[in-house]
Amino acid sequence: MTLQTRTETLSSQGGSPALLKLRGISKRYGDLAAVEPLDLDIFPRDFVAILGPSGCGKTTLLRIIGGFVAPTSGTVEIDGRDVTRIGPEQRPTNTVFQGYGLFPHMTVRQNVGYGLRLQKKAKAEIDDRVADALRQSRLTEFADRSVTALSGGQQQRVALARALILRPKVLLLDEPLAALDLKLRHVMQDELRRLHQEFGGTFVFVTHDQGEALSLANRIAVMNAGRIEQEGDAETIYAAPTTRFVATFIGDANLLPGERKAGEVKLAAGPVFADAGPDGAVTAVVRPKSVRLLGSGEKSDVEIEGAVAAAVYLGDHIKCTVGIPGGHDVIVHLDAAAAPRPVAGERVRLGWALRQHRVVSA
Numbered sequence: 001m002t003l004q005t006r007t008e009t010l011s012s013q014g015g016s017p018a019l020l021k022l023r024g025i026s027k028r029y030g031d032l033a034a035v036e037p038l039d040l041d042i043f044p045r046d047f048v049a050i051l052g053p054s055g056c057g058k059t060t061l062l063r064i065i066g067g068f069v070a071p072t073s074g075t076v077e078i079d080g081r082d083v084t085r086i087g088p089e090q091r092p093t094n095t096v097f098q099g100y101g102l103f104p105h106m107t108v109r110q111n112v113g114y115g116l117r118l119q120k121k122a123k124a125e126i127d128d129r130v131a132d133a134l135r136q137s138r139l140t141e142f143a144d145r146s147v148t149a150l151s152g153g154q155q156q157r158v159a160l161a162r163a164l165i166l167r168p169k170v171l172l173l174d175e176p177l178a179a180l181d182l183k184l185r186h187v188m189q190d191e192l193r194r195l196h197q198e199f200g201g202t203f204v205f206v207t208h209d210q211g212e213a214l215s216l217a218n219r220i221a222v223m224n225a226g227r228i229e230q231e232g233d234a235e236t237i238y239a240a241p242t243t244r245f246v247a248t249f250i251g252d253a254n255l256l257p258g259e260r261k262a263g264e265v266k267l268a269a270g271p272v273f274a275d276a277g278p279d280g281a282v283t284a285v286v287r288p289k290s291v292r293l294l295g296s297g298e299k300s301d302v303e304i305e306g307a308v309a310a311a312v313y314l315g316d317h318i319k320c321t322v323g324i325p326g327g328h329d330v331i332v333h334l335d336a337a338a339a340p341r342p343v344a345g346e347r348v349r350l351g352w353a354l355r356q357h358r359v360v361s362a
């Protein structure tokens, strides 16, 4: 429902219509609901991350979009056309699978040109487009090598070039960087960003890595147990998580239990503040960098007294762990230059403004 509201809001603001529309999409395998009925809109030129833990249904959802898995219910619409019952090769999508699926007996050039040969394009056109794609993906010098004689990052670029040469409206990528080591992954993140900009298409990629989702995607759909728990721009997902799962899956978060009654929340650690919403158990979510150590006499919307358990210097910040009433710890990230640095055992007062936390149902 919320997603539909967003679509209406966007179009009323003059935004372009959705390129990809999923409506009521679900997938069951016997008793297992791999994907629960969900709606999702993806807009032209979006770089979307489908983010979630292992087994939550990310690959299944991507394969439904690409036409490799038939949904149990719902419709897939791309560019105004219902493609639910259309095979992958007839869809304006292209998929890069995990592990890349390159043809090992072919050279780089042959791999990249494969799709165009299948489409029976003229040789001159194939040669031109392959040369362009190789240049764009920085593979020209490897053109006549066997793909088995390439590094992981180079193979990754061949897989991307092979998909992009067909100019798909939507490029689908399943954990595209998972096989690479950390350093190469960062290099390839820059490559993907560049390709997305130069190519000007719409990219949808699956990842379980929240850092990768935040650094690449302009929009993130967070999945949990077959559901999209929250979908929105990267900043909103980070700053304003709407569920406890999203808050903990993306970035560090302090979770403070409490109870809401008649528009007032009382945290187990003591503070009471106004907060509209239904009665019941709640969790206040506050990021470590939003919590401050209050000076004497300093006031804040939310104040909690505690004792420093540890203060560790981590180069760019000091990670301070503070024990608070109820047996919980609150993590505080202090400026590395903070002086005086808190010491273990010291009594402190923690504070933050109401706008710096989110109250979600427990």
Ligand SMILES: Nc1ncnc2c1ncn2[C@@H]1O[C@H](COP(=O)(O)OP(=O)(O)OP(=O)(O)O)[C@@H](O)[C@H]1O
Pocket: 029, 032, 033, 034, 052, 053, 054, 055, 056, 057, 058, 059, 060, 061, 208
């Ligand atoms: N063909 C299938 N038959 C039966 N169950 C399946 C099939 N494909 C996937 N599943 C199940 O559906 C659920 C979702 O699987 P999916 O591959 O979509 O997860 P995922 O989010 O991509 O996980 P990962 O991050 O580990 O790749 C899992 O419980 C999986 O075991």
Ligand SMILES: [Mg+2]
Pocket: 058, 059, 060
């Ligand atoms: Mg998967």
